[in-house]
Amino acid sequence: MAELITSLQNPRIKSLVRLRNRRERDRTQRFLIEGYRELRRAVDRRVPVETLFVCEDLFLGSNEPQLIHDARSTGAEFIEVGADAFTKVSYRDRPEGLIAVAHQFETDLSSLESAPNALYLIVESIEKPGNLGTMLRTADAAGVTAVIVADPTTDPFNPNVVRASLGCLFTVPLAIASTGDARSWLAESGTRIVATTPDTSTLLWDCDLSGPVAIVVGSEQYGLSREWLEGAHDRVRIPMGGDADSLNAAMAAGVALFEAVRQRSRLLPTHNGEDNGS
Amino acid sequence: MAELITSLQNPRIKSLVRLRNRRERDRTQRFLIEGYRELRRAVDRRVPVETLFVCEDLFLGSNEPQLIHDARSTGAEFIEVGADAFTKVSYRDRPEGLIAVAHQFETDLSSLESAPNALYLIVESIEKPGNLGTMLRTADAAGVTAVIVADPTTDPFNPNVVRASLGCLFTVPLAIASTGDARSWLAESGTRIVATTPDTSTLLWDCDLSGPVAIVVGSEQYGLSREWLEGAHDRVRIPMGGDADSLNAAMAAGVALFEAVRQRSRLLPTHNGEDNGS
Numbered sequence: 001m002a003e004l005i006t007s008l009q010n011p012r013i014k015s016l017v018r019l020r021n022r023r024e025r026d027r028t029q030r031f032l033i034e035g036y037r038e039l040r041r042a043v044d045r046r047v048p049v050e051t052l053f054v055c056e057d058l059f060l061g062s063n064e065p066q067l068i069h070d071a072r073s074t075g076a077e078f079i080e081v082g083a084d085a086f087t088k089v090s091y092r093d094r095p096e097g098l099i100a101v102a103h104q105f106e107t108d109l110s111s112l113e114s115a116p117n118a119l120y121l122i123v124e125s126i127e128k129p130g131n132l133g134t135m136l137r138t139a140d141a142a143g144v145t146a147v148i149v150a151d152p153t154t155d156p157f158n159p160n161v162v163r164a165s166l167g168c169l170f171t172v173p174l175a176i177a178s179t180g181d182a183r184s185w186l187a188e189s190g191t192r193i194v195a196t197t198p199d200t201s202t203l204l205w206d207c208d209l210s211g212p213v214a215i216v217v218g219s220e221q222y223g224l225s226r227e228w229l230e231g232a233h234d235r236v237r238i239p240m241g242g243d244a245d246s247l248n249a250a251m252a253a254g255v256a257l258f259e260a261v262r263q264r265s266r267l268l269p270t271h272n273g274e275d276n277g278s
Numbered sequence: 279m280a281e282l283i284t285s286l287q288n289p290r291i292k293s294l295v296r297l298r299n300r301r302e303r304d305r306t307q308r309f310l311i312e313g314y315r316e317l318r319r320a321v322d323r324r325v326p327v328e329t330l331f332v333c334e335d336l337f338l339g340s341n342e343p344q345l346i347h348d349a350r351s352t353g354a355e356f357i358e359v360g361a362d363a364f365t366k367v368s369y370r371d372r373p374e375g376l377i378a379v380a381h382q383f384e385t386d387l388s389s390l391e392s393a394p395n396a397l398y399l400i401v402e403s404i405e406k407p408g409n410l411g412t413m414l415r416t417a418d419a420a421g422v423t424a425v426i427v428a429d430p431t432t433d434p435f436n437p438n439v440v441r442a443s444l445g446c447l448f449t450v451p452l453a454i455a456s457t458g459d460a461r462s463w464l465a466e467s468g469t470r471i472v473a474t475t476p477d478t479s480t481l482l483w484d485c486d487l488s489g490p491v492a493i494v495v496g497s498e499q500y501g502l503s504r505e506w507l508e509g510a511h512d513r514v515r516i517p518m519g520g521d522a523d524s525l526n527a528a529m530a531a532g533v534a535l536f537e538a539v540r541q542r543s544r545l546l547p548t549h550n551g552e553d554n555g556s
Contacts, residue, residue, distance in 0.1 A: 137522060138529055140520030167522070240421070242417075244446050
């Protein structure tokens with residue numbers, strides 16, 4: 001029978017809380033996964049969960065015991081935490097009674113599998129964890145081959161990335177690399193680099209996105225670096241019709257990715273769309 | 279010379295803070311505008327600013343005096359607040375030294391101007407202010423004719439809507455209405471209603487969005503109501519390729535709006551796109 005932790009001074013709780021801090025995540029190569037959906041996706045994708053902190057009183061649904069069983073069967077340690085202490089260590093307004101400590105997984109470019117007609121999202125130096133998480137969720141929905149985070153400012157293992165991605169951090173193949181390494185890797189695989197920028201006359205939908213392609217989006221504040229802009233095969237812009245003249249970085253990534261999805265759907269032989277006159 | 283307020287007990291400060299509360303906003307028909315960009319857009323669009331709370335020590339740029347001048351010339355009262363007090367009443371991590379109290383503006387359907395070939399975004403019962411704000415910002419970028427919030431759950435005058443919209447709450451024509459009134463109004467103007475839903479086989483890009491059209495998106499948790507789904511001329515879905523099988527509601531709105539923008543750009547005579555073989 002596991003002991004019940006009720007004190008925030010407990011060393012296991014203290015080490016849990018320290019993982020909110022990037023330096024501690026980098027040092028230990030661990031990170032936090034909070035919430036049912038997020039942990040479900042992590043366990044399904046065999047993310048190595050080391051410890052599971054659980055507070056049954058806070059469960060929102062009825063599927064938690066199965067998830068806990070699945071996590072424990074892969075070797076995760078199980079620790080029960082009282083509701084008061086759990087609520088205090090939770091990152092959520094409405095805690096769901098599940099926080100895991102997991103090993104950071106491999107994010108080398110070499111861990112990505114090659115794919116014919118690949119569609120990559122390249123994210124350069126995004127600053128806000130919420131934006132990076134939304135991009136991962138959107139990239140998952142668009143069915144990308146992989147997301148590559150180039151020269152990261154935000155740590156992809158930040159708890160707010162896990163949360164905003166709804167666990168898509170675990171479902172989308174992910175690599176972290178320098179801009180130089182990412183560009184070399186894309187060149188080797190014959191992938192066309194398409195940079196998004198307001199400073200070009202080419203509209204997004206006038207660019208052929210149907211072959212192997214990497215769509216590159218820049219940081220919220222500075223956009224793309226010269227290295228990505230000048231090294232791109234195409235530079236495209238999303239036309240702005242309004243006053244504010246900007247889209248959120250994650251929104252720009254989503255609009256570009258789904259334009260690629262649209263163009264690719266046009267290539268399927270069974271399609272009934274506008275282009276073949278049906 | 280204006281007095282300098284340094285106490286949180288000051289009645290002007292207390293009435294400012296109360297406007298974070300929806301009931302108080304409804305009762306007084308006032309709301310808060312914080313931040314340089316947001317207030318700049320409000321003043322440019324002649325949103326009636328009643329009082330301007332200013333802390334010069336917190337200014338981030340050099341354009342604030344001009345903005346204050348512009349706001350005061352429309353009759354706004356000017357109140358100086360000490361840095362400590364201002365930081366405490368600010369809604370921001372990094373306050374910019376500007377918070378205004380403004381009159382809520384007209385949001386009746388009758389306030390919307392008609393437009394040929396209109397493009398509307400209809401937002402039903404969105405729950406998160408951040409999502410509604412992002413939708414307003416995206417709708418501005420897409421150059422929509424107006425946004426109509428149907429059966430609002432979130433108050434569009436919530437400070438987090440102002441913030442996430444970056445002030446596009448003031449640049450995009452906006453109406454708030456019941457679903458019944460919004461549908462009647464759209465029917466009268468001969469606008470095609472296109473509902474977004476995962477439960478249809480029609481893909482977004484197989485639907486003609488080039489005429490007068492209203493794209494309708496539902497709430498984060500429940501999607502669209504039966505009334506919108508069954509009353510729609512078309513039901514369309516954004517195809518999902520990944521594991522998580524969902525897009526954020528604001529992202530879905532953005533992808534749909536920019537598909538409409540794409541189709542409309544195809545109608546322009548000077549266009550050099552794929553469809554005319556150039």
